[in-house]
Amino acid sequence: MLTDRTAQLWLALLSTSVALEIAALYFQYVLDYGPCILCVQIRAVLFVVILLAAVALILPAARKFNSISLIPCTLTFAWFCYQVLGIERGWFEGSCTFEPAFPAWIPLHEWLPSVFEPWELCGYTPEILFGITMAETLAGLAGLFLLANIFLLEDIRKQ
Numbered sequence: 001m002l003t004d005r006t007a008q009l010w011l012a013l014l015s016t017s018v019a020l021e022i023a024a025l026y027f028q029y030v031l032d033y034g035p036c037i038l039c040v041q042i043r044a045v046l047f048v049v050i051l052l053a054a055v056a057l058i059l060p061a062a063r064k065f066n067s068i069s070l071i072p073c074t075l076t077f078a079w080f081c082y083q084v085l086g087i088e089r090g091w092f093e094g095s096c097t098f099e100p101a102f103p104a105w106i107p108l109h110e111w112l113p114s115v116f117e118p119w120e121l122c123g124y125t126p127e128i129l130f131g132i133t134m135a136e137t138l139a140g141l142a143g144l145f146l147l148a149n150i151f152l153l154e155d156i157r158k159q
Contacts, residue, residue, distance in 0.1 A: 034119025
């Protein structure tokens with residue numbers, strides 16, 4: 001049982017990110033809701049969070065570095081979630097493209113197209129539960145990820 005609050009936060013980030021990746025694949029392959037480019041980018045950021053969390057849990061000495069590395073991941077995740085919500089709500093004009101936004105040195109859409117290849121244009125996210133859409137759920141989770149970042153940075157400060 002993990003008693004260290006930092007380890008518990010990393011475990012929560014790991015399990016939440018894995019659950020979100022599984023849910024995304026369920027919506028894609030079982031319910032036939034293809035991902036847009038922003039959704040694919042969110043998946044990539046969550047994959048990085050999974051890696052950071054796994055390393056932080058396996059190697060406690062890496063937690064300081066990983067906590068600092070998590071900041072840009074969380075901010076990117078929050079930005080993409082905000083964009084998805086903004087497009088769904090009509091706050092932003094236009095739509096996404098099918099052009100992958102991954103750098104040439106890490107073409108995730110070519111390495112693992114079943115996960116990182118966009119199928120749809122942005123604009124619609126399915127309802128999850130009680131009228132709450134996937135975009136709204138992701139925006140709320142981005143807030144929780146930001147809160148976890150604050151707690152992790154607080155733990156670093158105390159050390």
